[in-house]
Structures are given as structure tokens and as C-alpha cells.
Amino acid sequence: MSIATPEGHTVTDSALRELADDPSSRKRFLKMLGGAGAASAFGVVLAACGEEKKDASGSAAAAPSSSSDNANDLKIVNYALTLEYIEARFYREVGESGLIKDKAVLQIAKRFGESEQAHVDALKATARALGGRPVSAPKTNFGPTLDKGLKHVLETAATVENLGAAAYLGQAGKIKSKEILASALQIHSVEARHAAALNILVGRGFGNGKGGLEGALPDGAFGKPMSMAAVLAAVKPFLA
Amino acid sequence: MASSRLVAPELGSIEIQGTTRQAFLIRATLAAGATVGAMSATPFISKALAQEGGGDVNILNYALTLEYLESDFYTKAAKQVKGLSSYENKLTAELRDNELAHVDALTATIKDLGGKPAAKPMFAYGKAFASRASYLKLANTLEDTGVSAYNGAAGSIKSVEVLAAAGSIVQIEARHAAMIRLVRGKAPAPVAFDPLSDMEAVLAKIKPLIAS
Numbered sequence: 001m002s003i004a005t006p007e008g009h010t011v012t013d014s015a016l017r018e019l020a021d022d023p024s025s026r027k028r029f030l031k032m033l034g035g036a037g038a039a040s041a042f043g044v045v046l047a048a049c050g051e052e053k054k055d056a057s058g059s060a061a062a063a064p065s066s067s068s069d070n071a072n073d074l075k076i077v078n079y080a081l082t083l084e085y086i087e088a089r090f091y092r093e094v095g096e097s098g099l100i101k102d103k104a105v106l107q108i109a110k111r112f113g114e115s116e117q118a119h120v121d122a123l124k125a126t127a128r129a130l131g132g133r134p135v136s137a138p139k140t141n142f143g144p145t146l147d148k149g150l151k152h153v154l155e156t157a158a159t160v161e162n163l164g165a166a167a168y169l170g171q172a173g174k175i176k177s178k179e180i181l182a183s184a185l186q187i188h189s190v191e192a193r194h195a196a197a198l199n200i201l202v203g204r205g206f207g208n209g210k211g212g213l214e215g216a217l218p219d220g221a222f223g224k225p226m227s228m229a230a231v232l233a234a235v236k237p238f239l240a
Numbered sequence: 241m242a243s244s245r246l247v248a249p250e251l252g253s254i255e256i257q258g259t260t261r262q263a264f265l266i267r268a269t270l271a272a273g274a275t276v277g278a279m280s281a282t283p284f285i286s287k288a289l290a291q292e293g294g295g296d297v298n299i300l301n302y303a304l305t306l307e308y309l310e311s312d313f314y315t316k317a318a319k320q321v322k323g324l325s326s327y328e329n330k331l332t333a334e335l336r337d338n339e340l341a342h343v344d345a346l347t348a349t350i351k352d353l354g355g356k357p358a359a360k361p362m363f364a365y366g367k368a369f370a371s372r373a374s375y376l377k378l379a380n381t382l383e384d385t386g387v388s389a390y391n392g393a394a395g396s397i398k399s400v401e402v403l404a405a406a407g408s409i410v411q412i413e414a415r416h417a418a419m420i421r422l423v424r425g426k427a428p429a430p431v432a433f434d435p436l437s438d439m440e441a442v443l444a445k446i447k448p449l450i451a452s
Contacts, residue, residue, distance in 0.1 A: 197428035223411030
């Protein structure tokens with residue numbers, strides 16, 4: 001398997017090898033996943049929102065915000081959760097498909113997928129901390145995408161990560177809780193990193209600055225947000 | 241600075257000459273990044289900005305000073321660093337142009353809000369441009385610090401419009417970080433969340449470094 005990159009294979013291979021081998025980042029990552037979310041960045045959210053929610057009277061555990069603010073934040077958290085379910089599932093199916101023969105490429109898909117799963121877990125916990133119910137995972141159908149082969153699959157991953165970054169950016173101004181905003185931004189920048197890396201790895205270059213969800217910098221110097229409706233329409237082809 | 245205590249010693253090689261509050265804050269941000277790691281300076285920044293007060297204009301001037309630093313860094317790197325591949329030269333120019341666009345946008349936004357854009361400090365980078373490796377290493381650390389700075393500042397922003405602008409910039413900083421990391425052979429997104437360190441520990445660590 002070969003991926004076109006501007007730098008040729010040496011750099012790509014070493015980047016991917018580092019992903020596979022770097023024990024310190026691996027350790028950091030596992031540390032974040034450990035402790036049932038308490039060790040994750042969302043521990044901050046949980047602490048702020050009150051983990052004792054289950055024995056509270058049922059109203060606004062997140063004290064300073066109104067119940068309508070809470071309901072709005074919950075809606076955004078569940079929207080983000082839906083997108084993360086789709087991303088995590090996609091990486092899992094790509095991994096299981098056997099399409100990726102190159103160990104290093106498999107490892108990058110696995111690593112990114114693990115991050116998406118960590119986002120799923122954190123967002124579920126956040127929905128509960130807001131006194132709500134996390135939505136369940138949508139039924140997905142990646143069959144047609146997987147059928148088109150490895151190149152298309154990796155390009156799709158690059159596009160979806162750009163979509164994810166645009167989706168988080170589209171909600172940033174709407175989130176009422178400062179803690180949830182901070183955590184959403186922490187995920188937002190990780191989605192952006194995934195997007196840029198994948199776009200470079202599949203040889204899409206910087207992008208033309210005109211949007212279109214293609215390229216490492218598809219919108220040029222300023223990321224462009226996407227509305228909830230536009231994002232949900234864009235992921236529709238992946239839903240069963 | 242005792243380099244043994246620094247996890248990102250390359251940040252310690254940056255000199256910032258300027259007397260604005262923002263120049264001071266950026267110096268402190270770099271010190272925090274050098275001590276606790278570029279991606280973990282966030283709690284310090286949010287606390288420092290909260291203590292500063294002065295509202296969105298002050299935060300925008302902090303961001304502007306950071307963008308002055310980054311744009312100056314890439315402008316000089318494009319002229320001085322030898323031995324870059326053609327892709328790395330292209331990348332350097334692209335990043336420089338993005339950072340210059342951020343400077344312009346932040347300057348305009350500050351003026352729109354009736355504020356006065358902070359003056360550009362003087363920057364020096366020690367021996368960072370002496371080699372490809374040292375340049376890319378500092379670029380990596382600066383971009384990670386930039387992501388951490390914006391994410392840390394975001395919670396203090398009052399205006400939804402200013403927050404949206406900061407969000408659209410931090411997304412680009414994160415993309416830059418990944419692209420630089422990739423050419424360095426480093427994981428582009430090493431963790432699932434940019435980590436938040438214990439705030440008191442961060443402050444205790446950076447205190448000795450800020451006195452200047």
C-alpha cells in the first residue's frame with residue numbers, strides 16, 4: 001500500500017511508525033482513557049456539572065445556567081456524540097475490513113479511531129452530567145464506501161475529519177457552559193489535527209482555500225463553521 | 241532558566257522585547273509551555289487572562305501578540321533556514337501567510353471593537369534557524385502552544401462573534417501543528433484531548449520563570 005505524500009515515503013513512513021511506536025504518547029493516551037473518564041479532560045466537566053446528579057432533585061445540577069441553557073447544551077452534546085459515533089464506527093470497520101495492509105497505516109487508523117471512541121465516552125458522560133440521556137448510536141452503512149477500496153476509504157476519512165472540525169466550530173458560539181465549551185474546543189482541535197494529517201497523507205495537499213472539505217487547509221487561514229443541518233445532511237449517505 | 245526543568249527548552253530560546261502587558265503574557269505563556277509542555281499551558285493562560293480583566297479587546301491583543309510572534313517566526317525562517325525540502329519551503333510560506341492573515345484579522349477586529357491593537361514586540365529565536373531540525377522543532381512547539389493558548393483563552397471571551405473568530409483561528413493552528421508534526425515524523429494528534437494540567441502545579445512551576 002502506498003500513500004502519495006508531498007514528502008515521499010520516507011517521511012510518511014517515519015511519521016506513521018512514530019504513531020505506532022511512540023510509547024510516551026501511547027501511555028499518555030491510555031492514561032487519559034483510564035479511570036472511567038475521571039482522568040480525561042471531561043473530568044473537569046463532570047466535576048463542574050456535579051457527579052452527584054443522580055441523587056439531586058432532577059433540576060439544574062449545573063447551578064449557574066438556566067434549564068433552557070442546559071437543554072440547549074445537551075442537544076449540542078448529543079449532536080457531537082452522534083458524529084463521534086459515526087467516526088469511531090467508521091475507523092473500526094475500516095480496521096476490521098482488512099483493506100489496510102500496511103501496518104503503519106493500520107496503526108494510524110486505529111489510533112485516530114481510539115481517539116474518536118474516547119470522544120464518544122466523554123460526550124456520553126457529559127450528557128449524563130447535564131441530567132440528560134446520551135443518544136444511542138445511529139445505524140451506519142459504510143459498505144458502499146468500503147467497496148470502493150482503500151484510496152476512497154482514506155479520502156473519506158479525510159473528508160469526514162474536516163466535516164467534524166467544521167461541525168464543532170459551528171457550535172462553539174452556541175454552547176452556554178464554559179466547561180463544556182472548553183472541552184468541545186479540546187476535541188475540535190484534535191479533529192482539526194486528524195483532518196490536516198489525513199489530507200496530507202492522502203495527497204490532497206493544502207487545499208484551495210475555497211472550502212469543499214478537501215485539503216489540509218481547505219478554508220485557507222480561517223476555519224469555516226458548518227451548521228448542524230448541513231453536517232447532518234453530509235453524513236446521511238453513511239447512515240443505514 | 242535551568243534547562244533541566246524545561247520540557248520544551250526550545251521555547252526558552254525565544255526572546256521577546258516589548259513592554260506591553262501582552263508581551264509579558266506571551267513571555268509567561270512560553271515559560272509555561274517550556275515548563276509543563278506546549279500543550280499544557282492552557283490552565284495558566286485562562287487564569288492569567290481572568291486576572292487581567294479588560295475584556296475581549298485584551299484577549300484579542302494577547303492573541304494578536306501570539307500571531308505577531310508566529311508570523312515573524314515563519315517570515316524569518318523562510319529567509320534563513322537552509323536545507324528544507326521543496327515541500328517544507330512551501331509549507332513554511334503557507335504557514336507564514338496564514339499567520340499574517342491572522343494578524344490582519346485580529347488587528348481589524350480590535351479596531352472594530354474600538355480598541356487599540358497592541359504594538360508588535362521584537363523577537364529573536366536564538367539558534368533555532370541554524371538547522372532544519374531545530375527550526376521544525378521550535379515550529380512544532382510554537383504551534384502546539386498556540387492551540388493551547390487559544391483553547392485556554394476561549395472561555396474568557398464574552399462576545400459570541402469574537403469567540404467564533406478565535407475558533408476559526410485555533411482550528412488552523414491545530415492543522416499547522418499536525419502538518420509540522422508530520423514532517424518531523426511525530427504523531428500529528430498525540431492525544432484524544434489536549435490535556436489540562438493541574439492549575440496550581442502549573443503556576444507553582446512557572447512562577448520562578450516569569451520574573452523579568
